Amino acid sequence: MKKIDKKVADRYFREKTRNMIIYFAVGFLASFGVVLFAEPLSGITINGFPFHYFMGAQGAVLTFIILLFVNAKLGDAIDRKYGIDEEKNKQISSGKVLDH
Amino acid sequence: MDTQFLVSLSIILATFALYIGIAIYNKAKATSDFYVAGRGIPPIFNGMAIGADWMSAASFIGMAGTIMLLGYDGLAYIMGWTGGYLLLTFLLAPQLRKYGRYTVPEFIGDRYNSHTARVIAAICTIIISFTYSIGQLSGSGVVIGRLFEIDAKLGTMIGVVLIAFYAAFGGMKGITWTQVAQYVILIIAYIVPVIFMSLQITGNPAPWLSYGEIVGKMGELDRELGISEYFAPFTNGTKWQFIALMFTLMAGTAGLPHVIVRFYTVSTMKAARWSGAWALLFIGLLYLSAPAYAAFSRFILMTKVAGSKITELPGWTKSWVDTGKLQVADSNGDGILQWSELIISNDIVVMATPEIANLGLFVIGLVAAGAMAAALSTAGGLMIAISSAFAHDIFYRVLKPNSTEKTRLSVARWSIVTATLLAGLIALNPPGAITQIVAWAFALATGTFFPALVLGVWWRRSNSQGVIAGLLVGLGVTLAYIFAAKYGGFTILGIIDTGAGVFGAVAAFAANIIVSLMTAAPSQKIQDEVMDLRYPEQMTYKNGEVWINDDGSKSV
Numbered sequence: 001m002k003k004i005d006k007k008v009a010d011r012y013f014r015e016k017t018r019n020m021i022i023y024f025a026v027g028f029l030a031s032f033g034v035v036l037f038a039e040p041l042s043g044i045t046i047n048g049f050p051f052h053y054f055m056g057a058q059g060a061v062l063t064f065i066i067l068l069f070v071n072a073k074l075g076d077a078i079d080r081k082y083g084i085d086e087e088k089n090k091q092i093s094s095g096k097v098l099d100h
Numbered sequence: 101m102d103t104q105f106l107v108s109l110s111i112i113l114a115t116f117a118l119y120i121g122i123a124i125y126n127k128a129k130a131t132s133d134f135y136v137a138g139r140g141i142p143p144i145f146n147g148m149a150i151g152a153d154w155m156s157a158a159s160f161i162g163m164a165g166t167i168m169l170l171g172y173d174g175l176a177y178i179m180g181w182t183g184g185y186l187l188l189t190f191l192l193a194p195q196l197r198k199y200g201r202y203t204v205p206e207f208i209g210d211r212y213n214s215h216t217a218r219v220i221a222a223i224c225t226i227i228i229s230f231t232y233s234i235g236q237l238s239g240s241g242v243v244i245g246r247l248f249e250i251d252a253k254l255g256t257m258i259g260v261v262l263i264a265f266y267a268a269f270g271g272m273k274g275i276t277w278t279q280v281a282q283y284v285i286l287i288i289a290y291i292v293p294v295i296f297m298s299l300q301i302t303g304n305p306a307p308w309l310s311y312g313e314i315v316g317k318m319g320e321l322d323r324e325l326g327i328s329e330y331f332a333p334f335t336n337g338t339k340w341q342f343i344a345l346m347f348t349l350m351a352g353t354a355g356l357p358h359v360i361v362r363f364y365t366v367s368t369m370k371a372a373r374w375s376g377a378w379a380l381l382f383i384g385l386l387y388l389s390a391p392a393y394a395a396f397s398r399f400i401l402m403t404k405v406a407g408s409k410i411t412e413l414p415g416w417t418k419s420w421v422d423t424g425k426l427q428v429a430d431s432n433g434d435g436i437l438q439w440s441e442l443i444i445s446n447d448i449v450v451m452a453t454p455e456i457a458n459l460g461l462f463v464i465g466l467v468a469a470g471a472m473a474a475a476l477s478t479a480g481g482l483m484i485a486i487s488s489a490f491a492h493d494i495f496y497r498v499l500k501p502n503s504t505e506k507t508r509l510s511v512a513r514w515s516i517v518t519a520t521l522l523a524g525l526i527a528l529n530p531p532g533a534i535t536q537i538v539a540w541a542f543a544l545a546t547g548t549f550f551p552a553l554v555l556g557v558w559w560r561r562s563n564s565q566g567v568i569a570g571l572l573v574g575l576g577v578t579l580a581y582i583f584a585a586k587y588g589g590f591t592i593l594g595i596i597d598t599g600a601g602v603f604g605a606v607a608a609f610a611a612n613i614i615v616s617l618m619t620a621a622p623s624q625k626i627q628d629e630v631m632d633l634r635y636p637e638q639m640t641y642k643n644g645e646v647w648i649n650d651d652g653s654k655s656v
Contacts, residue, residue: 001647004639009646013634020190027186031179035342038172038333048312053331056175057391058308061182065384068189068377075373079636083648089368089637092649093198 012082019074023067030055030063108247108465115285115469123278141276143371147378149279150362154379155286155386156232156478157239161471162534163387165449168394171328173336177535178387180346180542182380184353187550189376192354194369195557195633203485204357204549205493211556213626214564215498220571224548225357225489227575229482230523232356232541235534236479237263237520237527242447242534243471245423252423253528260524263479264517282473287385289470293454293463294389297396300457307392314395321402325439330398337594344599345539351605352542355549358478358485369636397453405456406439413437416455420448446533486519487512531586539598540582547578547604555612560630566616574608 034041034055044051049058079086141149159181167174201207205225209218240263241256248255298307301314319329328335334342353359366372405413410430420426425445428437444452451471454464491512496503503511530537548571555562555570581600584590595602621627624643632641640647 001640001649004646004648006644006646009635009639009641012639023186023190027183031183031346032343035179035333035339035346038339042331042333045316046312047309048314048316050315050331052333053172053175053315054312056172056179058388060179061384061387064182064186065377065380067186068380071190072370072373072377076370079370083650084636084638085650086368086370088649089370092637093200093368 008082012078015078016075019071019078023071027060027064027067031060034060104461104464105247105249107461108468111462111465111469112247112472115473118281118285119278119473122281143366143374144378145280146276146362146366146371146375147380148283148382149276150359150375150379151382151386152279152283152286152473152477153362153481154359154383154478155283155474156538157236157471157475158534158538159386159390160286160290160474161239161242161450162235162447162538164390164393164397165444165446166533166535167391168398168449169444169446170336171330172333173342174394175391176342176346177349177539178391180349181353182384182387183346184350185376185380185383187350187354188359189373189380192360192553192557193363193376194372196360196553197363197366197369197372198633198637199557199629203488203493204355204360204553205489208552208556208567209493209497211626211630212562212564212567213622214568217564217567217571218493219498220568221549221552222489222493224544224571224575225493226486226519228356228541228544228548229358229485229489230519231544232358232538233263233479233482233486233519233523234527234530235537235541236475236482237524238530238537239447239534240472240475240479241527242423242425242451243468243475245425246419246448246451247468249419249422252425255423256524256527259475260520260527263476263483264520266476266480279477282477283382286470286473286477287382289466289473290386290393290450291389293457293459293467294393294396296459296463297400297453297457298392301396301399307396308388311392311395314399318395318399318402330395337596340593341595341599344593344595344602347605348543348546348599348601349539351550352545352601355545355553356542357489357545357549358481360553361481361485393450393453397449397456400453400457401442401444402439406437406442408437410435410437414456416452420452420455423448426452446535483516483519487515490515536598540600543578543582543598543601543604544575546601547574547608550601551605551608551612555609555616557630557633559613559616560627561621562612562616563619563622565619566612566614569615570608570612573611574604577607578604 034052038052041052042050046054163177166177196207199207199211201210205218205221208221209215237256237259238252240259241252243255244258245252245255294307295305298310299305302310304310315331319331322329333339363372363375366375410428413428417426417428421428425448427443429441430437431441432438451467454467491508495511496508500507551570551574552567556567578600581603582597585595585597585600592603628642635641635646638649640649
């Protein structure tokens, strides 16, 4: 156990939170954003679909899947940057489970 | 007893034998290191298991039919049920994993250090899972009803017996590999008929690319018939209803007790992140196919069934009319079945389409087996959530802390049987379509657990009085809105019962925050524990300082 600079720890949290806010903003635009402007967007056609229908049936879901994989990958990169070792995480967390 | 019955029944029985076989094989192999083995499952397979647990009769049987009947407005279910995984994976799953408590009442009871909150959370778990299981039972009723060509009510009763056995003899649930198999069966059963229909109608084997054209064509057919176009937005409700429903389904996904429990089998926060991503990929396969299923079904019904002579309807109509879920009546007496004279229930579209499109005995049987896998795997998970909330959180932690393991197990079994029977009774006369019943469960989760969990993880100042007020107000507002909208015709901005969660959530957040601020802050220890959730396992927050554990020792 050693103490780390609180500023470093705060930076870790800020980076992750900033990314999360970006993901939420993108996800929100792809779903709620398109619904709010469904009527004007329906004039555009993609692959036979009116745009609002395409986003509801496929576009939003694909966006969500991509965001989750980007989050997993970038989350790993941030962990590495701050010297977090997944093997040690496993050891620590396997001892922290409340068994009953 | 025709050939179809025999083929469907054999496929269902063969898949059941597969699940039981895997369960027995794994149990024999890994009793000693059950927990280690469970946590060693790679995120990709854990993602499939989450998928099987998650995709219920509502997704498998109900959703495509709902989209077919509602058109664009049904897509709120697609975006809501997938978008929820963003909330779950970003805001809750890794943090709850680090906290180390996995049932929702347990997290709420310990985080807020309050038995009252624990009991309220347990009661909310029971209400939510119970509502959800009504949808599953009525789904299994549709499948069994069609199989034996009996009324869906009788089918529901058979389903009740099956599910009570399945869940009470448990063991199935804990074994992730069984669920991986259920996922594989379920997704094949869903996608095969869509691909066949796509080949039949467009000649293209990729339904996801080919159905756009069909959606466009149906718009033309609708204009000819003088009804609103299939893809026209907000024809079955206001834009606000769409948004409220979508929000309710998203936040409810993040607050559903039996889904959060799934993150029990992951090893770390990192694994929680990856499991969430893989889960949505596997779930997405079905959700991307459902609108295609809906479009092809509607196209076939409009072009091949509507317009045919009432006396020359194909054989499938009779067996579905027998279940009470399909009506064909030549109301204008011209001897021809018009599109408007065909009344089809949301809940049979997925089951009936393979027959309508004449896809052959095997595909029809496969779809029945997939639907049973979806209903059983989710119902099993729900019943276990109910029994653990009652037997563990209420009976053991609060009422009788000295009770023996054996007593607790029998309490758990009896609570499963009671809950299944009660849910079955209500499912005999389902108060709505499957997707609608399930949407109420999501509304309740949105109004109760979503605010309690988000504030519990992200706001250290939230305290026991705040969460108690939040849970009670959220539950009250959501229930009141569902009943007022469904039976009293009361709506705000055209938001109906299924969108009730949005009001529950706003009220619960407000109650939690206001009451927390008016009462004393939680202890320093609890506040430190909440701050600690910001960092990965290796970092620990204590008294305003952050420590890194670089030798991997367990004691902190």
